[in-house]
Amino acid sequence: MKKCIVIGAGIAGIATSIRLAKKGYAVEVYEANAYPGGKLSAFTSKGYRFDAGPSLFTMPQYVDALFHLCDEDPRAYFNYHKKEIGCEYFWQDGIRLTAYSDQDRFLEEVEQKLNVAPKVVKKYLFRAKEKFDLTVELFLENSLHRWGTFLSMNTIKALAKLPLFELNKSLAKVNTAQLKEPHLVQFYNRFATYNGSSPFQTPGIMTLVQHLESEYGTFVPEGGMEQISQSLYQLAMRQGVKFHFNQHVTEILHTKNRVSSVVVDEQKIPADVIVSNMDVFPTYRKLLPNAKAPEKILAQERSSSAVIFYWGIQKQFPSLDLHNIFFSADYKAEFDAIFNTHSLYDDPTIYVNITAKDVPSDAPRGCENWFVMINTSADHVQDWESDLVSLRERVLDKLEQQLGTSIRSHIVTEEVLTPPLIQAKTQSHLGALYGASSNNQMAAFWRHPNFSREFKNLYFCGGSVHPGGGIPLCLLSAKIVSDQLATHT
Ligand SMILES: Cc1cc2nc3c(=O)[nH]c(=O)nc-3n(C[C@H](O)[C@H](O)[C@H](O)COP(=O)(O)OP(=O)(O)OC[C@H]3O[C@@H](n4cnc5c(N)ncnc54)[C@H](O)[C@@H]3O)c2cc1C
Incomplete structure (x- = not known):
C-alpha cells in the first residue's frame, strides 16, 4: 500500500485525505494545531458559540459528494437548510x-x-x-x-x-x-x-x-460551520485516515526530483506521496528552503485579510438576520485603503453574522452572538494593536447610529482576530484569507498548480493554490489533487 502524508488538516487537507484513502493510499495527516479544520473552526465563550472563520456556506453539494464517494448517506452525519x-x-x-x-x-x-x-x-x-x-x-x-x-x-x-x-x-x-x-x-x-x-x-x-x-x-449547517470540517474529519477517520495533532511539519526532505519524507519533531517520516495543505508560500520558504521556488507565483499580491470582533451581546436586534452588511459610503476609497495604502479605512463596510438568529442555543436566552468582520489588507506590519482601539470605536459608532440603539454597553464577552493572528493560527502568508488576490486578468493562471513542477510526488491543496480560496474551491482543490494522482503515481 502506498503511503501519503498530508501536511495540515484544513478543510482541503481533510477532503484530500478522504479522496486518497478511497483510492487505496494509507493516509496520515500531520496537523500543527490540536484540532482539525484550520480556519474552519469554532469556540465558545460564556455560553456564546462563535464560528471562528468562515460564516457563509455555499455549494453544500461539494461536501455531500465526499460522503457519496465513500458510499455513505451525508444526511446521517451532516445536515443543513437553505436560507x-x-x-x-x-x-x-x-x-x-x-x-x-x-x-x-x-x-x-x-x-x-x-x-x-x-x-x-x-x-x-x-x-x-x-x-x-x-x-x-x-x-x-x-x-x-x-x-x-x-x-x-x-x-x-x-x-x-x-x-x-x-x-x-x-x-x-x-x-x-x-x-x-x-x-x-x-x-x-x-x-x-x-x-x-x-x-x-x-x-x-x-x-x-x-x-x-x-x-x-446559501445554507446553514446544523451545529454551525464547524460541522463541515468535523463531519468530514469523522468521515476521514472512518476511511482509515490517521490524524496526528500538535505535530508541526518543519521540513520536506527530497532528492533531485522526488520528495521522500517529512520532518516532525526532528523525526523523518517517509512517504510515497506528500500533499501540502499548508499555504504554498511557507511551504516553499520554510519546508523546502533548498528547492527552487516559483518566485513569480509566490510574489503575487495577497488577498485581503480581516479583523473580526466576536461579541457576546446581552440584547436582541429584530431588524437583523444571519448575514448583515453595513456598506461604506465610498467603496472605491475603502478598497484603495485595503490594497494600495494598506491602512484601516475610516468608514469600513461592516459584516455582522449572528448564528443565534437561526440557532437560538448559540447564545444565552435573549442574547446574540455577533461575529463582526471588517475587510483589511493582509499584514504588512501595520500597528494592529493601536489601530484596533480606534477601529472598534468607529465600528460601534456606525452600528449604533445605523441601528438607532446602543450596543457597546451590552457587550459581555469579546475576542478579536487580526491578520497576524490568522497567520499564527494557520500559517496563511500575511494572514490573507484566500491566498493570492484575483486583482488582475491573469490571476487564475498565476495561482500555484495543484502539483509540483520540480518534485514528481509532491502536491498542493487548499485556499492558496488552484482553484482558489473559500470552502467550495478548497474542496475542489482536493478533487483535482486526487484526479492527478490517478494519472501520476
Ligand atoms: C475570518 C475568515 C472568514 C472567512 N469566511 C469565509 C466564508 O464565509 N466562506 C468561505 O467559503 N470561506 C471563508 N473563508 C476562507 C476559508 O476559511 C478558507 O479558504 C479555507 O478554510 C481554507 O482551508 P485550507 O484547507 O486551505 O487551509 P486552512 O484552513 O488554512 O488550514 C491549513 C491547516 O494546515 C495546518 N498547517 C499549516 N502548516 C503546517 C505545518 N507545517 N505542519 C502541520 N500543520 C500545518 C494549519 O495549522 C491549518 O490547520 C474565511 C476565512 C477566514 C479566516
Missing part, C-alpha cells in the same frame, strides 16, 4: 435591501427599493450564468496547468467565447455599465470580496462569483 434571506444590506442614506434567495422576490425588492426594472437585473444574472457555465470546468474543476484541460471540447467552446468573459474591464466597470444604479452596483461589487479581491481591480469575469449564491443559495 430564504441571503443577506440584509444597509446603506448610510437609509436604503435597506433584503437579498431574498427566491429570484422573483429579490427582483421585486430591487424594483421597489432601488427602482431598477427586473429585466435589467435578469439580463445581468443571465450573463453571469453564461460565464459560469462556460468556465466552471476550465477554471474550477480541472487543473489549469495541464495541457489536457485545454484540449476538452468544453474548454475550446469557452475559449471561442473569450470576449464574453470581460477580462479587460474591472468588475466595477462591468457592473456600472450593466446596472447603473449605485446601490445595486455596490451590492454586486461586494462579491469581489468572496475571494479577497477588489471590485475595482478584479476582472469582469468575476460576475460569476455571485452566481454561486444567487443560483444555488
Whole structure:
C-alpha cells in the first residue's frame, strides 16, 4: 500500500485525505494545531458559540459528494437548510435591501427599493450564468496547468467565447455599465470580496462569483460551520485516515526530483506521496528552503485579510438576520485603503453574522452572538494593536447610529482576530484569507498548480493554490489533487 502524508488538516487537507484513502493510499495527516479544520473552526465563550472563520456556506453539494464517494448517506452525519434571506444590506442614506434567495422576490425588492426594472437585473444574472457555465470546468474543476484541460471540447467552446468573459474591464466597470444604479452596483461589487479581491481591480469575469449564491443559495449547517470540517474529519477517520495533532511539519526532505519524507519533531517520516495543505508560500520558504521556488507565483499580491470582533451581546436586534452588511459610503476609497495604502479605512463596510438568529442555543436566552468582520489588507506590519482601539470605536459608532440603539454597553464577552493572528493560527502568508488576490486578468493562471513542477510526488491543496480560496474551491482543490494522482503515481 502506498503511503501519503498530508501536511495540515484544513478543510482541503481533510477532503484530500478522504479522496486518497478511497483510492487505496494509507493516509496520515500531520496537523500543527490540536484540532482539525484550520480556519474552519469554532469556540465558545460564556455560553456564546462563535464560528471562528468562515460564516457563509455555499455549494453544500461539494461536501455531500465526499460522503457519496465513500458510499455513505451525508444526511446521517451532516445536515443543513437553505436560507430564504441571503443577506440584509444597509446603506448610510437609509436604503435597506433584503437579498431574498427566491429570484422573483429579490427582483421585486430591487424594483421597489432601488427602482431598477427586473429585466435589467435578469439580463445581468443571465450573463453571469453564461460565464459560469462556460468556465466552471476550465477554471474550477480541472487543473489549469495541464495541457489536457485545454484540449476538452468544453474548454475550446469557452475559449471561442473569450470576449464574453470581460477580462479587460474591472468588475466595477462591468457592473456600472450593466446596472447603473449605485446601490445595486455596490451590492454586486461586494462579491469581489468572496475571494479577497477588489471590485475595482478584479476582472469582469468575476460576475460569476455571485452566481454561486444567487443560483444555488446559501445554507446553514446544523451545529454551525464547524460541522463541515468535523463531519468530514469523522468521515476521514472512518476511511482509515490517521490524524496526528500538535505535530508541526518543519521540513520536506527530497532528492533531485522526488520528495521522500517529512520532518516532525526532528523525526523523518517517509512517504510515497506528500500533499501540502499548508499555504504554498511557507511551504516553499520554510519546508523546502533548498528547492527552487516559483518566485513569480509566490510574489503575487495577497488577498485581503480581516479583523473580526466576536461579541457576546446581552440584547436582541429584530431588524437583523444571519448575514448583515453595513456598506461604506465610498467603496472605491475603502478598497484603495485595503490594497494600495494598506491602512484601516475610516468608514469600513461592516459584516455582522449572528448564528443565534437561526440557532437560538448559540447564545444565552435573549442574547446574540455577533461575529463582526471588517475587510483589511493582509499584514504588512501595520500597528494592529493601536489601530484596533480606534477601529472598534468607529465600528460601534456606525452600528449604533445605523441601528438607532446602543450596543457597546451590552457587550459581555469579546475576542478579536487580526491578520497576524490568522497567520499564527494557520500559517496563511500575511494572514490573507484566500491566498493570492484575483486583482488582475491573469490571476487564475498565476495561482500555484495543484502539483509540483520540480518534485514528481509532491502536491498542493487548499485556499492558496488552484482553484482558489473559500470552502467550495478548497474542496475542489482536493478533487483535482486526487484526479492527478490517478494519472501520476
Ligand atoms: C475570518 C475568515 C472568514 C472567512 N469566511 C469565509 C466564508 O464565509 N466562506 C468561505 O467559503 N470561506 C471563508 N473563508 C476562507 C476559508 O476559511 C478558507 O479558504 C479555507 O478554510 C481554507 O482551508 P485550507 O484547507 O486551505 O487551509 P486552512 O484552513 O488554512 O488550514 C491549513 C491547516 O494546515 C495546518 N498547517 C499549516 N502548516 C503546517 C505545518 N507545517 N505542519 C502541520 N500543520 C500545518 C494549519 O495549522 C491549518 O490547520 C474565511 C476565512 C477566514 C479566516
